[in-house]
Amino acid sequence: MSEIIGRVLTSAGAPINGAIVLFVGDSPAHDDIAAVTNDAGEFRFAGLAPGHYELLVNSEWHGLRRVVVTVGRDESIPLVVQFD
């Protein structure tokens, strides 16, 4: 199984705490739980089957961002989501 390890940042590169991250769209079947970024803007989804995942990042102060990530088999994918 694979994992996505991400960071959510402002346009200035500062970490965003409290952003909500979830799978949407045509993502493979997933638990309908959403991650919340920590003080370092980090989140992690593990136990992922291979496929194309569409992530939505929802920040109360910075808006919404969508990112598509292709996940292979048994890999750890770093991801940075930066708001404009």
Next chain:
Amino acid sequence: MLDEVIVHENGMGIDEVNGSQDDNMPVANDGSQVNQDDAITAEASYVGTLGDAGETAVAAVEVGDGSPATGDSAEFFAEAVAEGQDAWIATLEGDALAEAMQEVVIGPDDRIRITGTTSYPWRAICSLRITAGDDSQWIGTGWLVGPRTVITAGHCVFIHNNGGWAKRIEVIPGRNGAQQPYASCVATSFRSVVGWTQNRKRSHDYGAIILPSNCRYGDQVGYFGYANYSDSTLEDMLVNLSGYPGDKPVGTQWFHYRRITEVDDRVLTYDIDTAGGQSGAPVWRYINGQRYAVGIHTNGHSSGNSATRIAKPVFDNIKAWKAQGS
């Protein structure tokens, strides 16, 4: 066969039932036991109370009692509603109604924001702030089934890739954005089943939160009933779902309803729109002024979202967990 039940109390590790023990025996980490036979007998006294003339499989129906608690439910039934569809529209007024109707017509996402979250049943639905075993943070949904018992997804109380049992969960009934009309309680006592915590079976993805003894939200806001229906009754049933999705303004409650499209032994599938954060939400039938949860929402997928079905073993465990939070 009943599910093998395991119980967790924060800070005390995992107490799991050895598979060689009686698989049907629920256990608690404090050594107490729930007499399942008695519970089933007591529950059987509710059989047939639905009084639904169209319910041909009534003998196969077992229901728990859903109570609005404060006796003010009548106002919500002023509107005639389709069979099964909740009387949601009667809870909306003015701008809120206009907002809801706009949501209905603007595209494929026709979820409806619930702004009257201090009305039943919306106030019995809880926003969850979850701190996992590895200190990561998550959001989910739960629903009151008794004075101190909140039912939710198994993966809200036990997150396999993030330290197992949650450290704590903040439960916020009737949350409406920044408003928390009933404040919140932090719980550290959780329940699930071995099928989820050990074997990670999607079919066993359900659990419960037992609120602290000084936090009897169910007495204040009411709680849902729950039912174990036959396949034929569930097929094409119109069901309702409301919870706290992460793709909407933070902490807002959203509602949708559709018919069940597929009935499996342990899973119900439907086209109700959901998003991450709604795990644990109630999937309920509205009939004769009562709400009976038939599923616990757990999974999202473009081919159909799905719930853990309140099959007989799930029903029995909910009954036991409700008793533990009485």
